[in-house]
C-alpha cells in the first residue's frame with residue numbers, strides 16, 4: 001500500500017518526500033478537506049521537489065467547490081493542471097445525486113488527469129462509485145469533509161470500505177482511502193489493501209492545520225509497510 005501525504009509548502013513537501021512517501025498532495029489544510037493552494041505556491045513546490053524527487057507523483061486540489069459550480073471547477077482544474085502537477089483532485093458528493101453525476105461526467109471529459117475524491121460524510125453511493133470506476137480517471141479516492149468525527153474507517157466501517165476496494169480492484173482502478181486516518185487504523189488498512197492511503201491529521205502537531213511531525217510521518221510510513229504482527233508489537237511497547 002502506498003502513502004500519500006498532504007502538504008502546503010516547500011518545507012513540508014521536502015520533509016515528506018524525504019521520508020519516502022509515494023505521493024505528495026498539495027493543498028491548504030486550513031481551507032477545508034480539499035482546500036486549494038494558489039498556483040504560485042504550487043509552482044514553487046514543484047520547482048523545489050521535482051529536481052530532487054523526479055519520480056514522485058504530485059497531485060493538487062482545486063478547493064472545496066460545490067458540485068454545481070461546474071464552470072468554476074473547470075477553470076480551477078485548468079489552472080492547477082497547468083501549474084504542472086501530475087494529478088488534479090476534485091471533490092464529488094459521495095452520496096450521489098444529479099449534481100454528482102453531472103460533475104463526474106464533465107470532469108471525465110475535460111482532458112486533464114483528474115482524481116475524483118468521493119466525500120463520504122453523507123455516505124457513498126456504491127452505484128456512483130462503480131460508474132466512476134468505469135470512467136477514464138487515473139485513480140479514485142474516498143475522503144471525509146469533517147475531520148473531527150472519527151476516521152473514515154471508523155465512520156464507514158471496514159465491510160463497506162472492503163466492497164469499494166473490491167469494486168475498484170475488479171475494474172483495475174487504483175483507489176485510495178483518506179479521511180482523518182490514524183495510526184490505529186493501519187491494521188484495518190493493511191487488511192483492506194487499497195492501492196494507497198492518504199494522511200494529514202495523523203502526521204501533524206495538533207489538528208491537520210498544524211505542522212508536520214517527523215516522528216508521526218515515520219510511524220505512518222513504517223506502519224503501512226510493516227508486517228501486521230510486527231507493527232502491533234511495536235505500538236504496544
Ligand SMILES: O=C[C@H](O)COP(=O)(O)O
Nearest residue numbers: 006178179180198200201
Ligand atoms: O488527501 C488526503 C487528506 O488530505 C488527508 O487528510 P486527513 O488525514 O486530515 O483526512
